[in-house]
Amino acid sequence: MHTQGERRIAVIIEDDIDIRHLLETVLGQAGFETVSTANGLDGIEAVREHDPIVTTLDVSMPGIDGFEVAKRIRTFSSTYLVMLTARDEEIDMLQGLDSGADDYVTKPFRPRELRARIEAMLRRPRAHGTPGGTESALVATATQVPEPAPVSDAPAGADMSVAIPAEDNWLRHNGLRLNAATRIVTLHDDEIDLTRSEFELLAALLESGRRVRSKQDLALLVRGDPYLTSGYVSETDKRAVEVHLTNLRRKLGDNAQSPRFVETVRGVGYRLSASRA
Structure with missing residues (x-):
């Protein structure tokens, strides 16, 4: 686990x-020491040896492809993983995020945008609850402002209940429990393994209860920019939210047609389903 003051690799x-x-230039300007490899197997060993904060990963490479590399890296590392690829088809994004990537950037990319996305990721908690912001000199002085109020389409008098944490800091809803401090999620006492993005989305929806969270709002959250009120959100970013929610529902065994945990508000976003006895 990295601590402030260690080498940023x-x-x-x-x-x-x-x-x-x-990439060496962009990351070097961002304050990182870079270790470069030209294929997946060497890249896996470099991550294992150097324990980097960030790893950029090309999808199309000789030998094993980036999807397989991501899966292998995720078995031992919580490095922030950015996939870079010329593929922009929906199925490729789904496969990339499902392999454990934190972000998916299509080529050609703008260096400034890539750097901004990496800075945003460093504000998000890493595995085991380590805040990325403490690891990044780039974002140490970032000013946090309150998150914009979520959108709501519920009529007056509607059930606006929120999964309020008890004294033990657990958020609860229909047999689902989430603890933001320990980053543990359980369903009927069975622990559920979620990616960082899936966890952040579920936590946001539990905290918001029956208030709708727009796709733009959730995209900024996933990207690490929840405090922005007018950040640029592309259709790819919104689609990524949909992919994360699809994977989250699958892991929770939730049915989108009759949801127990997360329901879709067509044309707007998502909210927590109604409480059940």
Whole structure:
């Protein structure tokens, strides 16, 4: 686990030499020491050896592809994982996020945008509750302002209940429990393994209760910019939220047609389902 003051290392896994040099420049300017590799197997070993804060990963490489590399890295590392690829099809994004990526950026990318996305990720908690912000000099002085109020389409007098935590800091809803301090989620006492993004989305919906969270609002949350009120959100960002919610529902065994935990508000976003006895 990284602590403030340690070396800030980024591993680059990219077979294109020009893009590899560009990433070295971008990450170097962001304050990282970079370790570059040209294939997946070498990249896995570099992550294992150097324990980087951030890893960029190309999808199309000789040998094993980026999806398989991501899965193997996730068996031993909580590094922030950014997939870079020329593929922009929905199925590719789904596969990338499902493999354990934290973000999915299509080529060609703008260096400034990539750096901004990495800075945003560093504000999010890493595994085991380690706040990314303490690891990043880039965001140490970022000013946090209150999150905008969620959108609500509920009529007056509607059930606006929120899954309020008890004294033991657990949020509870229909047999589901979430503890933000320990980052543990259980369903009927069985622990559920969620990615960082899935956890953040579920926590936000539990805290908001029956108030609707828009896709833009949730996209900024996933990206690490929940305090922004007008941050740019692309259709790809919104689609990523949909993918994360689909995976979350699958892990919870939730049915989108008759939801027990998360329901879709068509054309707006998502909210917690009604409480059940």
